[in-house]
Amino acid sequence: xxxxxxxxxxxxxxxxxxxxxxxxxxxxxxxxxxxxxxxxxxxxxxxxxxxxxxxxxxxxxxxxxxxxxxxxxxxxxxxxxxxxxxxxxxxxxxxxxxxxxxxxxxxxxxxxxxxxxxxxxxxxxxxxxxxxxxxxxxxxxxxxxxxxxxxxxxxxxxxxxxxxxxxxxxxxxxxxxxxxxxxxxxxxxxxxxxxxxxxxxxxxxxxxxxxxxxxxxxxxxxxxxxxxxxxxxxxxxxxxxxxxxxxxxxxxxxxxxxxxxxxxxxxxxxxxxxxxxxxxxxxxxxxx
Numbered sequence: 456x457x458x459x460x461x462x463x464x465x466x467x468x469x470x471x472x473x474x475x476x477x478x479x480x481x482x483x484x485x486x487x488x489x490x491x492x493x494x495x496x497x498x499x500x501x502x503x504x505x506x507x508x509x510x511x512x513x514x515x516x517x518x519x520x521x522x523x524x525x526x527x528x529x530x531x532x533x534x535x536x537x538x539x540x541x542x543x544x545x546x547x548x549x550x551x552x553x554x555x556x557x558x559x560x561x562x563x564x565x566x567x568x569x570x571x572x573x574x575x576x577x578x579x580x581x582x583x584x585x586x587x588x589x590x591x592x593x594x595x596x597x598x599x600x601x602x603x604x605x606x607x608x609x610x611x612x613x614x615x616x617x618x619x620x621x622x623x624x625x626x627x628x629x630x631x632x633x634x635x636x637x638x639x640x641x642x643x644x645x646x647x648x649x650x651x652x653x654x655x656x657x658x659x660x661x662x663x664x665x666x667x668x669x670x671x672x673x674x675x676x677x678x679x680x681x682x683x684x685x686x687x688x689x690x691x692x693x694x695x696x697x698x699x700x701x702x703x704x705x706x707x708x709x710x711x712x713x714x715x716x717x718x719x720x721x722x723x724x725x726x727x728x729x730x731x732x733x734x735x736x737x738x739x740x741x742x743x
Contacts, residue, residue: 456577458606459710460587460640463613464623468648471680471689472613473588474501475700478691479707481543485583488538489545490571492564494552498588502541505687510551511537511567525573534576537567542692546580564589568606584711599630609643609716611671614662616647616655618731621662625727628666628719641716644671646706651676655737662730666719672706675699 463469470491477487491498496510514536515521520528541547550567571577577585587607612627614620624645631642645663647656647670656673663669679700683693690700722730 456582456585457711458585458587458608459643460589460607460610461613461646462589462610462624462627463646464617464620465590467613467615467620467623468650468674469613470498470588471501471684472646472648472674472703472706473498473586475689475691475703476707476710477502477545477586478542478689479700479704480584480711481545482691482704483707485711486581487545488577488580488582488585489541489547490567490585490587491547491549492567492587493550493590494563496549496551499539499541499547499549501684501687501689502545502547503539503687508539508547508549509537510549510563511570512551512563515566525569528570529573532574534574534579537570538576538580542689546582599634607640609710609713610640611643611646611710613646613648614659615650616653616659616734616737617650618734621659621730621734622727624662625666625721628721631719632721635718642666642668642719643710643713643716644668646671647673649673649675652741653734653738655734658730658733658737662722665722665726667717668719671709671713672702674702674706 461469461473473489477489481487489499489502497507500507512521515528518532520531537548539547548567548571550563552563610631612624614624628642631639634640645659645668647659660670677699679690679694679697683690686693690697691703694700
């Protein structure tokens with residue numbers, strides 16, 4: 456079983472990327488599981504026609520088991536109460552979070568992953584690949600769990616050529632480098648998701664090189680992505696013969712087959728600021 460985690464700045468397109476990769480792998484006959492690690496619990500909705508599923512934490516709260524030990528929970532809950540099926544049988548799980556204003560938002564990730572392991576869910580369902588869709592650029596607490604101690608074999612960071620997206624990616628790499636000292640996950644590469652009018656692939660390529668990695672795939676702007684999401688679908692399902700669907704399929708193959716990973720070398724503040732200045736210059740050139 457291969458476990459892969461996806462990180463990146465909030466709103467950068469992680470869930471869109473993860474769901475399309477999951478759909479592409481499922482089309483290839485793989486048994487895929489997507490674990491949504493965002494308290495908003497909408498990571499898997501595009502695999503289920505836009506329908507959101509009950510989260511692990513919500514299910515435990517409703518059953519009065521929120522404060523029970525994992526051993527007690529394991530005896531009182533069934534797999535189908537926390538795992539739901541989506542497109543092509545993809546297993547969907549949403550970790551969820553605490554009630555607003557109470558507790559750590561990362562607790563749902565910790566509870567969900569520990570419970571999945573305790574109940575031997577991966578083995579029971581015969582999963583080939585697990586994709587973790589992790590909240591924004593947070594690399595502390597539960598949100599760091601997929602990369603701590605090498606739970607995920609590889610980490611992929613989704614970024615655009617926006618300065619703040621690369622700034623967030625650099626912070627994620629700082630966390631990865633720290634966890635690597637204790638056996639943490641390796642960086643498989645960057646996924647360049649073009650957003651808006653700025654397509655500065657050369658700047659992102661240079662950024663990746665400085666980190667010690669590469670861009671493993673580029674996702675161009677496509678109105679089909681927005682159309683598909685309005686229907687609660689991936690482009691793999693909505694427009695299977697489209698060019699953008701082919702791009703996602705190729706990316707999915709690369710990620711699944713990739714066995715390489717590096718400990719990133721995060722940029723110092725001055726270096727990342729220099730990249731920001733280059734982005735600013737590129738934006739100004741577009742305006743003129």
